[in-house]
Amino acid sequence: MANKNIYVTMPTLAPLGEVTENLQKVWESGIMTHNGPILQEFERKVAEWHGLKNHVVVVNGTIALQLAIKALELKGEIITSPFSFIATTSAIMYEGCTPVYSDIDPHTLNLDPAGLEEKITDKTVAIMPVHVFGNPCDIDAIDAIAKRHGLKVIYDACHAVGVTYRGKSVFAYGDISCTSYHATKMLNSGEGGGCYTNDDKLHEKMKRIRFFGFSDDKSDIVEEGSNYKMTEVHASVGLANLKYLQAALDDRKKKYMLYRNLLSDHPALTFQKINGDCNYSYFPVIFDTEKTLLKVEKALNAEHIFPRRYFYPSLNMFKDIVPYVSMPVSEGIAGRILCLPLYYDLAETDVARIAGIVIDTLK
Template sequence: MNSRDPTRLSQLRAEPVADQNIYVTRPHLPPLEELLPYLQSIWERRILTNAGPFHQELEQRLCEYLGVEHISLFNNGTIALITALQALHIEGEVITTPYSFVATSNALLWNGMTPVFADIDPVTMNIDPAAIEAAITERTSAIMPVHCYGNVCDVDAIEAIAQKHKLKVIYDAAHAFGVRDERGSILNYGDVSVLSFHATKVFNTFEGGAIVSHTPEMKLLIDNLKNFGFLSETSVVEAGINGKMSEINAAIGLLQLKHLAPALEERRAVARYYNERLPQIGGISVTAGNLSPAANHSYYPILVEDDFKLSRDALYEHLKTCKIFSRRYFYPLISDLKKFVDIPSSTPENLPQAHEIARKVLCLPIYPGLGEQGAQRVVEAIASASST
């Protein structure tokens, strides 16, 4: 195969990966020497947390980069999800997707809420608005969709349903850093959006997260909740939590922003490589989100169809023998996990599309530094499985 197209592959950093393990992702790290001045400043100021200078600067820079008005930094995305639900005073039932990382629904349990699972659209893999409408009861208080793999939910349909039934909307946007549509940042939809800055994400602060809100009043409430509920030095008005981001994590975030553009371009280059070659392998379907010009390429999911020579799980194991470690995101479904399987909405009959996608999906390695040689190894390993 031709692997020398400069218009498509020049951004792939070739690395000596022929005998190395290739994992589904690898954290992007800036040059270590560039971090040292930030650490020097922290040591000199001795401000380690509690919304220090780097914390405040990162909030400002992220608002500018993402095109949002208010952002509150957190120590991780799960605590951000838990706090977002608390800030909106949600209770009762919350309609959400079974096709996500377990933190989405764990946040509901932490707040004493009941997840109600609705099926997904098989093309976008996001929650299906028609299934949301069908799941609404008198106990429904909110909808918590996920922009899965960074694919934008049907935000207009969800907003119409929310307005019709007077429901809150909390977007789990853990995969969707920097994603925009024709109206701007998708983080501006819903009542709040929640981000993850975990090490595996497109933008990372080692560990971290954030809530995007739309009014100064909501930002203030969120900031109070993540600081134990303190309103002032002598007044605690909410049962808050310690969700603050440290100065070191904020400093890493500031440095990561400086290197984000080339890192994203390397992801795009890997995706283009896959997009051109994988459709040539019979029984492998490239999902629609991988082809979208708006994608941030946080993941690269494929579907292993029934006419492929191996089952999805057999291909998963075959890739391991090639030192390629893919992931079955998202399998099993949240609704099949022990804490959720007995919820009435968890039945397979209620979630046929989610079960079908979870049976076929496989996320391939994609990250800055994978390199042309690494991307080629992945494609050739899948091709070899199709001919065994």
């Protein structure tokens, strides 16, 4: 029998019955949206899970980034990573700001604090670093630079559910941290996102912007708001899946380590340097050349295995939307990096088979 297709990722899903238990309550109450009781429970429990208080759940991670920029009233240049998903850049542009790229560290794949300061101009208003593949940025260095220059920091923590830095959730850092609860993420509500802040006033402001800009008693419009609300149906899925978050994290780490043990010694391969804690949500492999990557990708595809070139290309290559500025490290890594399949239901025998195909192709 032909092998079934293996994709780069699959969602971690609670048993359907646990979702329908939540949906039953939605059907009984008739409350489908408007920050209903299930959304509030999801919002509170995910924040508690991370040891945090302030969490504003929205429709997706891209909107979380936009909400953060809007709430901080930023207008000007935002320094960000060229090694990310397009949403990091497009959120900045949608809010009328200008993305300015600064190159990454070739080992951690995160913004390199060493090059950051020279990108600061009199128009710079913020830094938006990305915890790439759940690997925390050098937060101490970035926050020190921001403080020195009076800049805001919004972390794109869309990959970083469950990640800690210096004993606290990574969501505790920066002015605002934004995450994603998209189907492919460690915790998913189908589509979803969240903003975390330690600033109570900013938290309340983000809640108002999410709900059309209404005042707390809904008698007036006090912010330039919009509709960023998550439905009760999506919150029902997220709340059910939350129970399985720790199991998903443990499982990812185990399979990540299995891949590492099977692939570590090969001279054509290198791996992301983990900066302390990570959620191991992806298994990125950096090849010696793009040619080797393409050969391995082809061999895997022939076996119905579909890894993903994530992130490719480097965002500074999208010349139709941003003027090109060379980012040699990011461009070099983007051309040679491939994420191998990694998800909860992936069998360990499949991890071994995939690693075996990689090694055989490199012979």
